[in-house]
Amino acid sequence: MGKTELLITIILFNLFFVLFIVAIMVYIKKYKERKREYLNEIKITNEIHQKELLTTQLEIQQATMQQIGRELHDNIGQKLTLVSLYTQQLVHENKVPQASNRIEQIYHIINSSLQDLRSLSKNLTNDNISENEIVTLIQEEVNNLNALKKCKVTFQYNFESIDMEFVKKNVLLRITQEFLQNSLKHAHCSNIRIQLNSSPEVFLALKIQDDGVGFNYGKVTSDGIGLKNMKKRAEIIGGQFNLESKPGLGTTLTIILNGPA
Numbered sequence: 001m002g003k004t005e006l007l008i009t010i011i012l013f014n015l016f017f018v019l020f021i022v023a024i025m026v027y028i029k030k031y032k033e034r035k036r037e038y039l040n041e042i043k044i045t046n047e048i049h050q051k052e053l054l055t056t057q058l059e060i061q062q063a064t065m066q067q068i069g070r071e072l073h074d075n076i077g078q079k080l081t082l083v084s085l086y087t088q089q090l091v092h093e094n095k096v097p098q099a100s101n102r103i104e105q106i107y108h109i110i111n112s113s114l115q116d117l118r119s120l121s122k123n124l125t126n127d128n129i130s131e132n133e134i135v136t137l138i139q140e141e142v143n144n145l146n147a148l149k150k151c152k153v154t155f156q157y158n159f160e161s162i163d164m165e166f167v168k169k170n171v172l173l174r175i176t177q178e179f180l181q182n183s184l185k186h187a188h189c190s191n192i193r194i195q196l197n198s199s200p201e202v203f204l205a206l207k208i209q210d211d212g213v214g215f216n217y218g219k220v221t222s223d224g225i226g227l228k229n230m231k232k233r234a235e236i237i238g239g240q241f242n243l244e245s246k247p248g249l250g251t252t253l254t255i256i257l258n259g260p261a
Helices: 003-093 097-124 127-131 134-148 166-187 222-236
Strands: 152-157 191-197 204-210 240-245 251-257
Touching: 003 097, 127 166, 134 152, 134 166, 134 191, 166 191, 166 204, 166 222, 166 251, 222 240
Parallel strands: 152 191
Antiparallel strands: 191 204, 204 251, 240 251
């Protein structure tokens, strides 16, 4: 073999070797891309599964609450109504004058309990959520908290009515209730501000802010299950969840819904 043939052989060998290395690199790159796509598909599938699971849990919870509400209304409510009628009859008959005042007190207690039971039954059966706007539902919570006089709650909104399906109204209301309860129990706040706005760019934006003690959100443990529940609920309805808090600077929750109801 001459020098020329040897040189050509070496060149060809090096060329094939380089092509072989390039082919291996291309294969590895394609393999990594396919692996990345596969992992993304698994992640998306898991996220979809989690949302479906959370939605199912919410539906089961709602069905259970509705059943409890009906039982309270149809069973215990009817019995309390009957007892109320009996005590009212005793008051009017006045057969035992010395006991009439106590009987009348019992009558008022039963009626008060009956009203509370009907209110609870209505809330559990979700009639209140179905029949009212989200603005009205949040305003009711604000009024209830302000009646306690533990913390001043203000509510601002830029619309009266908006087309929202039941699940989204229910989730936003529950998140609002959770945040308000956390602020009252743990934040030791003096003021809570709620803003609910809609615009052409954003279908709905809910912002709740307190001036309480705050906390380190990054160090929330299993004890912060309420915060995790709020985030999961927001994910169910496709909401963007953002919570900011620092010790001494209060807590701010923002939920953005971009899509229509």
